[in-house]
Amino acid sequence: MTKKHTQTTLDVSIKYSAIGLDLAKYDVSLAAVTLNEGEIICIDRVTYAELYELADKLSPTLFAVEPCCGYSQLALELEARGHEMRVINGKVVKMWIDTHMSGQKTDINDALALARLTADPDLRPIRAKSLEECRIMTVQGVRQQLIGQRTKTLVSFKGFAQTWGIHMPAGRRNLKKMREAVEAKADMMGDAAVSALTTMLDRVKTLDDQIHQLDKDLEALVSANANGRLLKSVMGVGTQIAARFITVVGDVKRFETSRSLVAYIGCVPKNYITGHVNKPRQKKSSAPDLSSKGQGRISRRGDKLLRSLLMQGAACIYMQYCKRQLPDCQLTKWIDKQLAVRKPYGKIMVSLAAKLIRIAWAVLTYGKKFDIHRAGVPRSVLAAMAVQPSNEAAAVA
Numbered sequence: 518m519t520k521k522h523t524q525t526t527l528d529v530s531i532k533y534s535a536i537g538l539d540l541a542k543y544d545v546s547l548a549a550v551t552l553n554e555g556e557i558i559c560i561d562r563v564t565y566a567e568l569y570e571l572a573d574k575l576s577p578t579l580f581a582v583e584p585c586c587g588y589s590q591l592a593l594e595l596e597a598r599g600h601e602m603r604v605i606n607g608k609v610v611k612m613w614i615d616t617h618m619s620g621q622k623t624d625i626n627d628a629l630a631l632a633r634l635t636a637d638p639d640l641r642p643i644r645a646k647s648l649e650e651c652r653i654m655t656v657q658g659v660r661q662q663l664i665g666q667r668t669k670t671l672v673s674f675k676g677f678a679q680t681w682g683i684h685m686p687a688g689r690r691n692l693k694k695m696r697e698a699v700e701a702k703a704d705m706m707g708d709a710a711v712s713a714l715t716t717m718l719d720r721v722k723t724l725d726d727q728i729h730q731l732d733k734d735l736e737a738l739v740s741a742n743a744n745g746r747l748l749k750s751v752m753g754v755g756t757q758i759a760a761r762f763i764t765v766v767g768d769v770k771r772f773e774t775s776r777s778l779v780a781y782i783g784c785v786p787k788n789y790i791t792g793h794v795n796k797p798r799q800k801k802s803s804a805p806d807l808s809s810k811g812q813g814r815i816s817r818r819g820d821k822l823l824r825s826l827l828m829q830g831a832a833c834i835y836m837q838y839c840k841r842q843l844p845d846c847q848l849t850k851w852i853d854k855q856l857a858v859r860k861p862y863g864k865i866m867v868s869l870a871a872k873l874i875r876i877a878w879a880v881l882t883y884g885k886k887f888d889i890h891r892a893g894v895p896r897s898v899l900a901a902m903a904v905q906p907s908n909e910a911a912a913v914a
Contacts (some may be wrong), residue, residue, distance in 0.1 A: 523559045523625075527572040536566075537631030538582045539624045540591070548628035557632075559625050570597045575586050581631035583607045589911050592645035604643035605634050653738050655765040657757070660731040663823070667724040674717045681706055692718050735760055744769075750886035751876050752848075753830035761823040762877060769882055775875040781826070783819035784871045815867055824870070831869035846889050848872070 532540055532552040532611050539546040547569055563571070580595050580604045582588050592602040613630040614622055634640055646654065674695070675685045683698050694850040699706070699714045739759050748759035759825035772778040779785055817824070835852070836842070843849045849870075880887050
């Protein structure tokens with residue numbers, strides 16, 4: 518391996534093939550690979566202000582970082598200065614260090630691994646988010662955080678109330694009745710205990726108001742986005758799914774097919790085949806058994822929150838189907854076929870979530886709102902249906 522040289526500053530007159538940055542809160546570690554000789558130049562610590570000064574003087578260069586809290590803003594700053602940014606998965610960096618550095622993880626080695634991995638043509642980088650996507654992600658992330666705080670506060674309140682013989686049914690959410698139940702035992706509990714418990718209820722009320730306001734803000738952000746308006750036209754997709762879809766997927770044109778997007782989100786079976794063994798297995802039900810082909814549980818490679826929201830959207834569609842509220846369409850016929858082969862509920866939800874992803878890909882790719890009566894109909898049939906009225910009009914004329 519080429520010898521590393523540690524310096525205090527970077528020579529801006531030299532061209533570099535790649536520069537790896539290991540980001541910290543207040544500074545970064547830097548490893549640069551020269552373009553011609555492949556020499557490695559390392560800097561232990563560089564502040565962000567110094568990094569931007571170097572970026573202003575350097576010729577257009579490829580920078581590589583790991584995903585973290587501020588990588589999107591750093592990408593915007595470097596791209597504004599004419600550089601290219603590539604975000605590489607931290608797991609890949611760790612594997613490179615285990616292979617080439619005997620597992621000796623340091624900030625300099627992390628930066629060097631990032632610089633070296635930019636030369637891998639098969640490595641898929643992570644997409645940096647735009648300003649609009651960062652706004653949506655921040656509002657939705659804060660909303661998720663407040664929901665978690667509200668849930669923990671309610672669970673804790675019910676636990677403390679139960680110690681005084683106040684039993685709250687599971688799922689009960691009436692704050693007024695909770696307060697009345699606590700105040701009814703004020704003589705036994707004392708003013709201090711009653712005040713402590715009512716403080717928790719006030720906290721829940723405050724969180725409710727804050728979450729409601731965040732819902733309005735998120736609705737405004739999604740409605741102002743063209744892709745968000747298209748996604749909300751899809752059955753089973755609301756503001757939360759649309760917001761997360763925008764921030765995670767970004768430009769859908771980078772996925773050539775809808776199957777690629779389904780795999781990106783992690784709703785496809787994980788393949789594991791060894792020895793080319795493919796023996797058929799007997800199964801009691803009539804559902805196809807794909808386990809002998811290496812297809813097991815879903816890969817779960819994508820965003821966890823988006824996948825969870827899509828499962829909830831699929832469950833809402835299935836609930837409408839069970840209540841006979843779905844119109845007669847291709848989706849209804851598809852669910853009928855899944856139930857006819859006795860497919861389990863969980864697998865139906867995963868398959869239905871994958872269908873939602875394919876529908877979202879089609880809606881964003883073609884730029885048209887979702888129409889349940891056109892979904893699942895071949896494009897050749899739709900084209901023939903569009904030509905037929907014009908032929909009838911010509912015949913009448």
